[in-house]
Amino acid sequence: MSEKENILSGDPGFNYEEKAPDIDSKEFQKVIDSRRSVRIFDGTPIPDDVVRRCLENGLLAPNSSNLQPWEFYLVKDAAKKKELVRACFSQVAAKRAAELIVAVARTATWRAHAREMFNLFSKLGPGVPKSVLDYYGRLVPLAYAQGPLGILGLVKRVVYFIVGMSRPTLREPVTRAHLRTWAVKTTALAAENIMLSFRAYGFDTCPMEGYDSKRIRKILGLQRDAVVVMVIAAGKRTRGGIYGPRIRYDSNRFIKTV
Ligand SMILES: Cc1cc2nc3c(=O)[nH]c(=O)nc-3n(C[C@H](O)[C@H](O)[C@H](O)COP(=O)(O)O)c2cc1C
Structure with a gap:
């Protein structure tokens, strides 16, 4: 296969250009710095267009081979919402959320x-x-x-x-578990896009994995291949809703130049 014929190692020859707009990096940094896991919300509703925008921003996340193996369930139905809160062990973030979103990875849509x-x-x-x-x-x-x-x-x-043994080779996915990791990876990136978007629009979120996934699958009627990646609670922060200052270990433990 020649360089040009290999989409990974060669320039496929597209003549397309998108100019990078100027970005206010200070504002972006503010979004990153002020995104905290907020567990208690003040009851302010989030405008529908903001919720929609944040979800759409999720879909703009980079994703493996552009195969978009994700689904996001905005749970509006009161009965389903009640069941979902219960499935999240009645966590306060779920109970007080203005909106609950379930991020789901699909391994069978690729x-x-x-x-x-x-x-x-x-x-x-x-x-x-x-x-x-x-x-x-x-x-x-x-x-x-x-x-x-x-x-x-x-x-x-x-x-x-x-x-x-003789050259760099693709190793995964060769199991269904690899495929799940593959889909979850991409879906988690979209979830982060969603959470940062809520922050940028003046709202807050709490990602949750403390839940009964079997019950959530049933509430949403998910297909067999679906993996519940996280539930995102969203709303407006209130005093006491962030439990304390952000704790992170020394960055040199995790950022390594080799
Ligand atoms: C995948 C995932 C699952 C989480 N599950 C929960 C949860 O079930 N309940 C909760 O209160 N916080 C949950 N969190 C929030 C973390 O506790 C929080 O992100 C962490 O303590 C760092 O705090 P920060 O988000 O304010 O920076 C979760 C976060 C992630 C990324």
Whole structure:
């Protein structure tokens, strides 16, 4: 495969440009610094357009191969909301939230989404590099499929092991657990986009994983492949809603230059 034909190592030859706008980095830093996990909200409703904007911003997060393996459930139905609060062990953040959003990762939508990407690019006509069509038409289906009982994944694991002895090789996903990690990774990035967006629009959030996932699956009628990634409580902070100053360990423990 030549450099040009390989979408990963070569420039596929697109002649597209998006100019980077000027950003007020101080304002951005304020959003990062002031995002705290807020557990008690003051009851102020969040305007629908703000909620929608924040959710849409979630969908702008980077995501693996643009396969968008996520779903976000804004729970408005009063009965469902009550059940969801209970499934979150009646955490105060859930009880006092103006809005509750469930972030869900899907491990079974990638095939349809890859097909959609393929069709989208196919429709653009002859200008689309072959490597792009190959990526969504051939490579993605091969890379993500695990086959019945995970047998294809097992075969791939052996092949990757052998090929990997002589050159850098893809190693995952070769199990359903890898596929779950894959989808959760991307969904968590979107969740962060959502939380930062609420902050930027003057509201606050608390991500929660203290919940009964089985009950949440039932409340939302989720498909078998769905993974509940987190529940996001959103609202306006009130005094006492942040439990204390932010604690982080020395950054040199975690940021390493090698
Ligand atoms: C995936 C995840 C799950 C969390 N689950 C809960 C939770 O169930 N309940 C809660 O009160 N806080 C929860 N938190 C919030 C963390 O406790 C909080 O982010 C952490 O203490 C750091 O504080 P900060 O967010 O204010 O910087 C969760 C955070 C994340 C990222």
